[in-house]
Amino acid sequence: MMVSNKVCENGGEHVGLLPATDDDHGGVIVDIEEAMDxxxxxxxxxxxxxxxxxxxxxxxxxxxxIGLVNLVEPTVKEGFRYHHAEPTYLMLVRWIPETxxxxxxxxxxxxxxxxxxxxxxxxxxVVQEKSGKLxxxxxxxxxxxxxxxxxxxxxxAVREVKEETGIDAKFLEILAFRQSHKLFFQKSDLFFICMxxxxxxxxxxxxxxxxxxxxxxxxEYAAQPVAQDHQLYKYIAELCLxxxxxxxxxxxxxxITSIFHKDLSYLYLNSQHLNQSPVSSDQS
Amino acid sequence: MMVSNKVCENGGEHVGLLPATDDDHGGVIVDIEEAMDxxxxxxxxxxxxxxxxxxxxxxxxxxxxIGLVNLVEPTVKEGFRYHHAEPTYLMLVRWIPETxxxxxxxxxxxxxxxxxxxxxxxxxxVVQEKSGKLxxxxxxxxxxxxxxxxxxxxxxAVREVKEETGIDAKFLEILAFRQSHKLFFQKSDLFFICMxxxxxxxxxxxxxxxxxxxxxxxxEYAAQPVAQDHQLYKYIAELCLxxxxxxxxxxxxxxITSIFHKDLSYLYLNSQHLNQSPVSSDQS
Numbered sequence: 001m002m003v004s005n006k007v008c009e010n011g012g013e014h015v016g017l018l019p020a021t022d023d024d025h026g027g028v029i030v031d032i033e034e035a036m037d038x039x040x041x042x043x044x045x046x047x048x049x050x051x052x053x054x055x056x057x058x059x060x061x062x063x064x065x066i067g068l069v070n071l072v073e074p075t076v077k078e079g080f081r082y083h084h085a086e087p088t089y090l091m092l093v094r095w096i097p098e099t100x101x102x103x104x105x106x107x108x109x110x111x112x113x114x115x116x117x118x119x120x121x122x123x124x125x126v127v128q129e130k131s132g133k134l135x136x137x138x139x140x141x142x143x144x145x146x147x148x149x150x151x152x153x154x155x156x157a158v159r160e161v162k163e164e165t166g167i168d169a170k171f172l173e174i175l176a177f178r179q180s181h182k183l184f185f186q187k188s189d190l191f192f193i194c195m196x197x198x199x200x201x202x203x204x205x206x207x208x209x210x211x212x213x214x215x216x217x218x219x220e221y222a223a224q225p226v227a228q229d230h231q232l233y234k235y236i237a238e239l240c241l242x243x244x245x246x247x248x249x250x251x252x253x254x255x256i257t258s259i260f261h262k263d264l265s266y267l268y269l270n271s272q273h274l275n276q277s278p279v280s281s282d283q284s
Numbered sequence: 285m286m287v288s289n290k291v292c293e294n295g296g297e298h299v300g301l302l303p304a305t306d307d308d309h310g311g312v313i314v315d316i317e318e319a320m321d322x323x324x325x326x327x328x329x330x331x332x333x334x335x336x337x338x339x340x341x342x343x344x345x346x347x348x349x350i351g352l353v354n355l356v357e358p359t360v361k362e363g364f365r366y367h368h369a370e371p372t373y374l375m376l377v378r379w380i381p382e383t384x385x386x387x388x389x390x391x392x393x394x395x396x397x398x399x400x401x402x403x404x405x406x407x408x409x410v411v412q413e414k415s416g417k418l419x420x421x422x423x424x425x426x427x428x429x430x431x432x433x434x435x436x437x438x439x440x441a442v443r444e445v446k447e448e449t450g451i452d453a454k455f456l457e458i459l460a461f462r463q464s465h466k467l468f469f470q471k472s473d474l475f476f477i478c479m480x481x482x483x484x485x486x487x488x489x490x491x492x493x494x495x496x497x498x499x500x501x502x503x504e505y506a507a508q509p510v511a512q513d514h515q516l517y518k519y520i521a522e523l524c525l526x527x528x529x530x531x532x533x534x535x536x537x538x539x540i541t542s543i544f545h546k547d548l549s550y551l552y553l554n555s556q557h558l559n560q561s562p563v564s565s566d567q568s
Binding site: 025072073076087111131149153251265 | 308309310360361367369372375392416431435436459461462463465515519523531532533549550552557558
């Protein structure tokens with residue numbers, strides 16, 4: 001059992017406390033990994049909260065792996081609420097001071113990509129899906145997919161095109177994005193329309209989700225009746241055409257670093273326009 | 285108790301089933317709202333799963349309000365895993381067919397905004413925050429905030445500027461955005477840099493999170509030492525300058541509708557360039 005036994009500062013008595021690490025916002029994170037009896041847990045939790053309150057801690061986070069589901073009900077009964085969950089764990093939180101709760105919100109958006117892959121013959125890479133609202137309607141659409149947690153948008157676009165159609169493609173830029181709400185339970189959704197250049201031509205479709213895949217003349221894609229009912233289809237065709245004609249600039253990724261964060265991030269910007277105006281700290 | 289009693293199709297015997305509605309992907313969603321004994325629940329759940337299996341259902345979703353926390357452990361013991369959670373409920377899911385699980389991922393990204401509010405005197409609206417990694421370092425930064433679930437990015441930018449500084453501002457366009465990973469637990473993060481035009485000038489700062497707020501000459505902002513260590517600061521200054529000089533185009537929101545979704549969405553695109561090339565279905 002991962003319990004630290006410490007001398008209690010204000011009494012000299014030995015008490016057990018839950019293992020916890022400080023966060024950057026005056027709170028603590030409890031990460032329990034091994035099985036624990038619910039009654040033992042509640043005793044430790046109460047003693048720990050009393051200690052954290054003395055220390056002026058604010059948000060108390062408890063991460064429970066799904067194997068410790070027996071501790072969920074006791075934690076809620078001690079005043080915690082759900083914060084977020086992933087397949088393998090549930091995160092609960094409680095704000096212990098008298099001040100206003102500033103617990104940050106959970107992840108709120110799913111992120112998806114749509115890939116415009118246009119070849120030199122002005123053919124667009126399109127698919128028909130096996131499920132979803134357009135199933136069985138004969139609608140050809142660009143490959144789409146969900147950006148995984150921790151995955152870069154540009155890499156997700158390359159991966160989805162490869163998975164669904166077998167085509168290797170190079171990411172060029174983001175032409176546009178759509179924000180929608182309540183598409184998936186109550187969550188919001190960001191859908192990035194990516195311009196890609198194909199590096200191969202032989203289609204090998206994925207069977208699980210894709211009914212059919214082909215290279216389709218651009219004008220046939222744009223002329224589909226669905227484009228009349230569904231503005232996003234019309235815009236995808238317009239964006240593709242504007243980009244092909246060389247008039248349109250979207251946002252392209254530039255790697256950036258920060259002293260506060262070791263992982264590389266990408267900043268998507270209009271690089272064609274930004275490079276014209278460098279700024280330095282001595283500029284007036 | 286919200287239990288539907290139906291005649292069991294293959295036996296003629298009366299059995300209780302959990303209340304469920306079909307989703308768009310061949311699954312069902314169970315939404316239990318009233319208190320239920322855990323043993324009764326397990327019996328109903330087992331009978332229901334057996335029925336759904338006969339019907340060829342795929343993903344089974346169970347939404348449990350936090351008041352029904354007593355049903356979490358029994359649900360997990362029946363083979364369900366966590367999918368997502370919000371303060372007031374936990375969503376669990378189980379894939380019942382033999383085929384490959386295609387349960388969609390949970391929301392993966394937090395979405396934030398940073399607001400560049402530049403006035404006619406070339407002063408930038410800046411704040412110092414009371415918490416976070418820059419606390420107490422004397423760094424002036426643009427107002428930032430989290431986009432709520434269900435909130436439009438452009439509206440979030442207006443709200444955050446008003447909340448933190450009391451300034452009314454008009455949203456102009458998104459100049460760039462950053463995608464980062466693992467900033468908040470394991471979640472990813474999208475940060476949209478928004479260009480805004482101020483509609484008022486008297487600052488009235490919010491006390492809870494903001495230490496100080498002011499209008500700062502642009503060059504002073506750009507000359508802060510933090511801009512040397514933290515590339516995002518440098519880019520924010522460059523983007524602001526490029527936009528002010530009229531060379532830069534970002535993405536601006538256009539409302540779009542869909543026959544599949546009643547709520548309005550926004551498509552953010554480079555409207556300056558797209559309008560030059562309309563496409564219609566009869567274009568060759």
